[in-house]
Amino acid sequence: MFEHFGIMDIFSTIKKYKITLSIITIFPILFFGFKGLKAIKNSFNNEYPKESSNVYLYTSSYHVEPIGEAVNYSKMDAGFYKSLPNDYVAMINSDQCMKYVYEKLLQSYSKEYIIQNSLLKENEDISNVDDLNISHIAELYEAKQYESTMLLNIYSVTYNEELSKLIADTCNSYIYENISKIIKHSKINSVGNTEQYLSLKQAQEELEPLGYSLIEISQPSTLKSIVKLLIKQTIIPIILIIALCLFIVFLIAFLNPVMNRKSDFNEYKIPVIGEIKNNGKIKEV
Amino acid sequence: MIFKNNSYKLDRNQKLLQSYKYVANSIIEIKNTNSYNVIGISSSLNYKESKYIAVKNVYNQLIDKGLDALLINAELEPESNSLVNKKGKIWEFKNLNVNDMKNIILEEKEKRDLILINIPPILIMADALEYSKLCDSIILLERYSYSKYRDYENTIAQLNDNNINISGVITYR
Numbered sequence: 001m002f003e004h005f006g007i008m009d010i011f012s013t014i015k016k017y018k019i020t021l022s023i024i025t026i027f028p029i030l031f032f033g034f035k036g037l038k039a040i041k042n043s044f045n046n047e048y049p050k051e052s053s054n055v056y057l058y059t060s061s062y063h064v065e066p067i068g069e070a071v072n073y074s075k076m077d078a079g080f081y082k083s084l085p086n087d088y089v090a091m092i093n094s095d096q097c098m099k100y101v102y103e104k105l106l107q108s109y110s111k112e113y114i115i116q117n118s119l120l121k122e123n124e125d126i127s128n129v130d131d132l133n134i135s136h137i138a139e140l141y142e143a144k145q146y147e148s149t150m151l152l153n154i155y156s157v158t159y160n161e162e163l164s165k166l167i168a169d170t171c172n173s174y175i176y177e178n179i180s181k182i183i184k185h186s187k188i189n190s191v192g193n194t195e196q197y198l199s200l201k202q203a204q205e206e207l208e209p210l211g212y213s214l215i216e217i218s219q220p221s222t223l224k225s226i227v228k229l230l231i232k233q234t235i236i237p238i239i240l241i242i243a244l245c246l247f248i249v250f251l252i253a254f255l256n257p258v259m260n261r262k263s264d265f266n267e268y269k270i271p272v273i274g275e276i277k278n279n280g281k282i283k284e285v
Numbered sequence: 286m287i288f289k290n291n292s293y294k295l296d297r298n299q300k301l302l303q304s305y306k307y308v309a310n311s312i313i314e315i316k317n318t319n320s321y322n323v324i325g326i327s328s329s330l331n332y333k334e335s336k337y338i339a340v341k342n343v344y345n346q347l348i349d350k351g352l353d354a355l356l357i358n359a360e361l362e363p364e365s366n367s368l369v370n371k372k373g374k375i376w377e378f379k380n381l382n383v384n385d386m387k388n389i390i391l392e393e394k395e396k397r398d399l400i401l402i403n404i405p406p407i408l409i410m411a412d413a414l415e416y417s418k419l420c421d422s423i424i425l426l427e428r429y430s431y432s433k434y435r436d437y438e439n440t441i442a443q444l445n446d447n448n449i450n451i452s453g454v455i456t457y458r
Contacts, residue, residue: 012430259432265454268441273315273424273453274308275299282335282457285302285342 005253010246013253021245025125028241036234040226053200057207058164060154061191063148064088068185078280084186085145085152091179092143092154092171100178101141102134102168109163117160141167142212151191155212157203161195168193195228239253308455309346312399315422315452322394324452325420327404328427328434334359336426339457340403341375347399348374353419354399359386362411383415390419407443408436417449425454 014021064085071249105114111132115121118140126132141156156167175188197208259265265272295303315321326340337358344356356375361370368379378386393400400427405413417423421428427437444451 016430231390257434258402258430259427259434259437260429262456263432265437265456268437270425270441270451271453272456273311274455275304276308276339276455276457277304278457279297282338284338284341285298285305285345 005257006260009257010249012258012260013249017249017252021249025241025245029238032234036230039229039233043225043229053159054197055157055159055203056161057196057198057203058156058168059194059196060168061193062088062152062154062175062188063191064152064186064188065152066186075284077264082148082150084280085150087183087186088175088179088188089145089152090145091182092152092175093138096178097171099134100174101167101170102137105137105163105166108166114163117163118158123274128254143171144211146210147284149225153210155207157207161197165195305342305346308343308411309350311453312343312347312401312424313350313352315424316399319422319452321399321421321456322397323390323400323402323420323422325402325404325417325423326426326455327417327423327440328406328425329408330426330428330432331406331409332404332431337403339426339455340401343455344375344401347401352398353396354401355393355397356390357400358404359402359404359416361412383412383419386416387419388427405438414443414447417444418447420449422450422452424452427454427456429458431458432457 062085066081066084111129115126115129115132120126120132120136120139126136140158141154143152143154145152154168154171156164156171158164160169172190180188195207196203262272262275312324316324326336326343327334330336340358341356347354354374358375358377359381360377360379362379365380367381368377369381370377380381390400402416404416404420404423407413407417425437427439443453
């Protein structure tokens with residue numbers, strides 16, 4: 001299988017398709033190069049809020065308990081029992097709930113007010129007020145089951161106390177007006193609410209261990225972070241592309257064997273009477 | 286004692302020229318050893334222009350060595366008019382009849398030291414094999430990285446089946 005295959009075949013295949021390979025690699029290299037430079041530039045521009053900013057963290061807690069036939073299933077299957085809050089979490093984080101919250105917010109506040117008083121003001125996608133849409137509401141609140149308990153928490157984080165409270169209250173009304181009517185296997189009861197005025201750093205420290213990703217803080221740009229960013233955004237993709245090209249070259253060289261050296265011709269007992277040392281296009285001498 | 290500049294340093298063009306000269310010397314040796322007067326140069330590859338330029342370069346080196354050689358460029362182009370151009374020492378033929386080619390070779394064989402015929406690929410053009418039969422011997426011109434084993438083997442098989450002598454192969458990159 002490998003009688004007619006060697007390193008020379010790979011080099012000659014690379015040389016044969018050098019223009020094609022250059023074109024295939026140059027565009028991704030440029031693309032990932034720009035992407036890396038942009039990421040470095042953004043890290044200097046601090047697209048995320050500074051950790052010293054203060055926010056209102058509003059927490060609403062709820063307890064879920066099975067009802068009806070679900071009580072018997074819960075006794076038989078602990079996994080089913082612990083998964084009951086997930087239905088509520090999914091519906092609170094759904095597009096329907098976000099749309100409900102979005103419309104309620106717009107009844108009380110303007111888009112500009114919402115953007116300026118929430119973490120949305122650092123969002124790159126919102127270059128002007130009209131860019132605000134339902135999908136951005138996901139950055140204002142988040143619902144999650146607390147560990148493996150029957151509790152679920154809804155956190156809302158903004159720079160304005162009233163705005164945070166309104167978001168939490170709107171989620172609360174959505175739960176009782178819509179979700180409770182749909183879910184028949186359990187009922188949900190409010191446990192209580194808390195309101196905290198924290199720095200962004202403190203809020204992040206509180207939410208991150210619980211798995212919430214509402215808050216991202218800009219980190220100071222150090223050489224190590226820049227190098228790490230460059231490696232992740234640029235160098236690794238480029239290496240992968242070059243490796244892919246080499247693999248394709250290997251396949252071509254392996255599956256399409258051609259004669260690459262004098263010894264390949266010697267096999268046929270016809271003497272090689274001369275080698276023309278021409279590299280490239282043949283021209284008259 | 287250190288000898289400076291005591292080496293042969295050739296640039297690219299000089300190396301290329303020397304390789305053509307080497308090929309020309311080999312052809313002269315083949316001619317003299319076997320008393321060949323008509324040598325055909327064919328290939329398993331489908332390269333028209335670059336092969337002809339290579340053959341022409343070899344021919345020029347043969348002339349430089351004082352050989353009274355004639356180069357016949359025997360092209361075969363389907364659905365094209367035939368052409369006969371006998372000017373100078375390089376003759377251009379297109380779609381020439383095999384019998385006419387035979388007559389021309391017989392006519393010029395006695396007058397010249399060597400007749401070199403640039404023959405199209407045998408695997409592609411049927412008449413190329415007929416031209417090859419008119420030669421005393423065939424030399425194959427092959428390119429590294431492009432000549433396939435299968436095509437080369439088939440070319441050799443065709444020539445051997447028709448009892449056509451193959452003197453050697455010239456390679457280029």
